[in-house]
Amino acid sequence: MQTESKIRADSGTEPGPRVPGCSLRHFACEQNLLSRPDGSASFLQGDTSVLAGVYGPAEVKISKEIFNKATLEVILRPKTGLPGVAEKSRERLIRNTCEAVVLGALHPRTSITVVLQVVSDAGSLCGCVWPCVGQITSQMGEEEHCEPTSQMGDNGGSVAEEARAVLTFALDSVERKLLMSTTKGLYSDTELQQCLAAAQTASTHVFRFYRESLQRRYSKS
Amino acid sequence: MKETPLSNCERRFLLRAIEEKKRLDGRQTYDYRNIKISFGTDYGCCIVELGKTRVLGQVSCELVSPKLNRATEGILFFNLELSQMAAPAFEPGRQSDLLVKLNRLLERCLRNSKCIDTESLCVVAGEKVWQIRVDLHLLNHDGNIIDAASIAAIVALCHFRRPDVSVQGDEVTLYTLEERDPVPLSIHHMPICVSFAFFQQGTYLLVDPSEREERVMDGLLVIAMNKHREICTIQSSGGIMLLKDQVLRCSKIAGVKVVEITELIQKALENDQKVRKEGGKFGFAESMANQRITAFKMEKAPIDTSDVEEKAEEIISEAEPPSEVFLNLLSVSKPVLWTPGTAQIGEGIENSWGHLEDSEKEDEDEGGSDEATILDGMKMDTGVEVSNIGSQDAPIVLSDSEEEEMIILEPDKNPKKIRTQTISATQVKAPSKKPVKKRKKKRAAN
Secondary structure, rough: OOOOOOOOOOOOOOOOOOOOOEEEOOEEEEEEEOOOOOEEEEEOOOEEEEEEEEEEEOOHHHHHHOOOOEEEEEEEEOOOOOOOOHEEEEHHHHHHHEEEEEEEHOOOOEEEEEEEEEOOOOOOOHHHHHHHHHHHHHHOOOOOEEEEOOOOOOOOOOOHHHEEEEEEEEEEEEEEOOEEEEEEEEEOHOOOOOOHHHHHHHHHHHHHHHHHHHHHOOOOO | OOOOOHHHHHHHHHHHHHHHOOOOEEEEEOOOOEEEEEEEEOOOEEEEEEEOOOEEEEEEEEOOOOOOOOOOOOOEEEEEOOOOOOOOOOOOOOOOOHHHHHHHHHHHHHHHHEEEEEEHEEEEEEEEEEEEEEEEEEEEEEOOOHHHHHHHHHHHHHHHOOOOEEEEOOOOEEEEOOOOOOOOOOOOOOOOOEEEEEEEOOOOEEEEOOOHHHHHHHHEEEEEEEOOOOEEEEEOOOOOOOHHHHHHHHHHHHHHHHHHHHHHHHHHHHHHHHHHOOOOOHHHHHHHOOOOOEEEEEOEEEEOOOOOOHHHHHHHHHOOOOHHHHHHHOOOOOOOOOOOOOEOOOOOOOOOOOOOHHHHOOOOOOOOOOOOHHHHOOOOOOOOOOOOEEOOOOOOOOOOOOOOEOOOOOOOOOOOOOOOOOOOOOOOOOOOOOOOOEEEEEEOOO
């Protein structure tokens, strides 16, 4: 499962060591809300919300077929305007991480398409897409989960634009190892390690959320 | 993905049921499915659910120069997108017919009916006007896209607030959301599309067809009306021939339906406005049903990051210090110009392919890469990754084959060492003259 946590210092705008007492914003998810896709999930964190739908394993075009595993395709659509380069690069990022996690070898010569729609964006978009993807892949029965957590380096506000650096990590649910990291901005290596350690701490909450939401969903079946 | 074809027995079943005035979901002939409207946190964002068909609408605005022949009017732009999650058959290249049809219908319904006052969008005549952009995304296709899309569009437009502008002489001041409250758009009336599906050459009619019913229908009649019973757009497609009184009857039904839907929209808009004014919580998170088993919420959770700094210190101190290689790489990162058009930055690693026969050599890219920039600002615990562009170290032997171009510089006498991250210092070679060679071989027999 993937989640994003944003560290938000509660006070102060001066640079320096991060103020203890950061918190994860409130999040909510809903699964299986669309009738056409094979799996769907909606994830909300604070004011940011992403809707994801997955189709698969399904027929794949011969040109895109891979003989020993599933072809994973990720499509991310922004809310306004046409999709551009930023969306393409995010799609690539998500696809690479998902390929590592999804057990594609169980479905060779098929295609798995993940479609993400940005419903509202208040800053923590990068991390919001992950829980969606995680939850829908869990609906498809994939075993391993991974989780992205995002850290804000040294910022006083809760808005991503004010931060000096934004670091997003995807962590694996089993051993909290690092699967993916993407960063924007300037930071020192100490800060990187601090952010990573904080992300690992935050990930426990997120995984707990995942586990509880799935337990709730499968409690009646 | 290809669309699953509809089986003959399913088609027969649906048609027989319609003949007996029965619908799959138990509705009556003139019944609409449940309409649910929810708003997001920003103005102009809404999700409309017509049964299971779901459309997301977002309105945005921008100051632009007006069109030349309409210098005092704002610009309206509508865009309906059939997202790939709405149906497996919606692929980027494949949906053009349906997409064009829906977009044109939406435009005629909203633009040509003049429901939005475009004169009020003018800021400075001939120079600056507002461009209002309505983006609609179909999230789930369960039939009757056009109705859901038209409701979403008009709801989003009514919900939207544009920033306030004031003009003093030549100066135009655009106020941000914090300075002055945003201003709603000026909307004259609310056109809503109502769809009628015809079966058996116009004998049977259904309002608000679902996806299965759309598949077996003969033709579709769409009437866009407002609550004052004014027809804004009417379109009949599918090649069915309708009688005059059939069309009149449909317009009467549409009138009744539109009044109901408009009431629903007004109520939803008022509720949202009330909640926002009172300072309550609004947005999609609140409209999510709590009691559903598939929905789950978690409140704000504090994270204990007090030991983060100690952990980080530990990791950094345990990690190997950057070796001198790293520092030396930084120093050799300046490009060295050999001849015009030939330069070298850093050095590559030793050619690990062993001694190659010359006739096997293809075009090679020479030049090392600048490892220093990759590592800028970050230190990794794992070894320094070195780019693996090979470099020449073997003496060059002319082969018998005809060459088109060949440039040979002094071959390298000293073999290069591979750079690795080691704790002990490694010898760093000064960049030696590296032969840069490009050979194009005529591939006679391939």
